[in-house]
Amino acid sequence: MHIAIAGYGSAGQAASLLLARDGHRVEVFERVAAPGPVGAGFLLQPTGMGVLLELELLDAALQLGAPVRRLFGDLPNGRRIMDMRYAELQPDLCGLGMQRGALFQLLHAARSTATQLHFDAPVQSVEPELGRLTTADGRQHGPFDLVIAADGSGSQLRDALGPQRLNRPYPWGALWCLLPAGDWPYADELRQRYRGARRMIGLLPVGRRGADPSPHLSFFWSLPTSDFDAWRERGMDTWRSELAELWPEAREVFDGLPADPADLARASYRDAVLKRWHHGRLCAIGDAAHAMSPQLGQGVNMALLDALALRDALRAEPKIEAALPRYAAERRAHVSSYQLWSRWLTPLFQSDHDAIARLRDLLFLPLSRLPGSRGQSLSVLSGIQQGLFGRRRINPGLLQHLERHQR
Known part of the structure; x- marks a missing residue:
């Protein structure tokens, strides 16, 4: 087939690799002139790692990233709120913290030379029934057998799929940057510190990138998107003092924060639920199909799984109308x-609801340790939850890779 992909983020990159390897003729249209990663770091779950195994990129990813075996969150007074370990689900299982730039370079280097990359070519509109698209310069492209909208949470093509169940921005966002890990003692743990639901700080080990051998942490600070400008006006010294007061154990890590507020990336999020994921020759993948809060750390994971599922559907069904x-x-x-869990959990950690945060502090950890609840929590964490009670199968090859890597 002749396939067009709008967007060259994780979803678009993975789809272009998988489809080109199956012999499809792929053209990618990316809006920026020099594409690169957006954001600092992310936590790839075991199901997403299975897609990298399918792409024969898992060994390289494990060399670059940092295995994450525990998710831990507490209050300034030391009270634990969250404490989960992947090994409770299956021995040797872990997540993988990575720098977004490392994954971008890994996928970009593996691209097929037959894939055409059109940079500085934002797709403005698509004709789903005809498989034609129009870029910002007024040029028409196609017809294509399939057009894939992989243009992120702010997708320009989502409307062509018809009315949506939900499409709204989250009022809370985050500040992000990479920091040298130094002597940070929790090299295989995602650590978070909370004060109510209004303050959340996180440090995620994300390994290295390219020729830089030094390990890094992905730092994030939660705040309402409407407060971005006010935060900047308060000044870095005031903010550093607040960080040190909330998390004194991480003071040395915070010493690596940039002096200029502009050097911290600002992130905002959407909640998008589609009535239909496809129309005519158009379909959506990644955040264009299901943008959600980053609270569960599933964004890149879901993008990779979407790309693999689309590849498999095209293998099983030779006609687009069935695939x-x-x-x-x-x-x-x-x-x-x-999407349901994300919508339910987000107000517990990012909101103005102090009463909800107090209930979280009292009940979240005890409830998550109940026998039935524990398994559910670990399934959601690792990306294998399927529906309310089902579970996806973890690729046995992934477990073998992780076992060898830990040796």
Whole structure:
């Protein structure tokens, strides 16, 4: 098939690799002139790692990233709120903290030379029935057998799929940057510090990138998007004092924060739920299909799984009109539960609701340790939750790779 992909983020990159390897003729249209990663770091879950194994990139990713075996969150007084370990689900299982730049370079280097990359070519509109798209310079491209919208949470092509169940911005966002890990003692743990639901700080080990051998941490600070400018006006010294007061154990790490507020990336998020994931020859993957809060750390994970599911649907069904419903049914069953959990959990950690935060502080850890609840929490964490009670199978090859890597 002749396939167009709008967007060259994780979803678009993975889809272009998987589809080109199956012999499809792929053209990618990316809006920026010099594409690169957006954001500092992320936590790849075991299901997403399985896609990298399919792409024969997992060994390289494990060399670059940092295995994460525990998720831990507490209050300034030391009270634990969250404490989960992947090994409780399966021995040797872990997540993988990576720098976004490392994954981008890994996927970009593996691209097929037959894939055409059109940079500085934002797609403005698409004709789903005809498979034609128009870029910002007024040029028409196609017709294509399939057009894939992989243009992120702010997708320009989502409207062409028809009315949506939900499409709204989250009022809370985050500041992000990479910091040298130094002597930070929690090299295999995502650590978070909370004060109510209004303050959340995180440090995630994300390994290295390219020729830089030094390990890094991805730092994030939660705040309402409406407060971005006020935060900057308060000045870095005031902010550093607040950080040191909230998390004195991380003071040496915070010494690496940039002096200029402009050097911290600002991130905002959306909640998007589609009524249909495909229309005519158009389908959506990644955040264009199911943008959600980053609270569960599933963004890149879901993007990779979407790309693999679309590849498999096209293998199983030679005709687009049968392949796209198959793809949508497969991914809806997985994504829907995460959208629900994300919508429910986000106010517990990012909101103005102090009463909800007090209940979280009292009940979150005890409830998560109940026998049935513990398994559910670990399934959601690792990306294998399927519907309300089902679970996706973890690739046995992944477990073998992780076992060898830990040796």
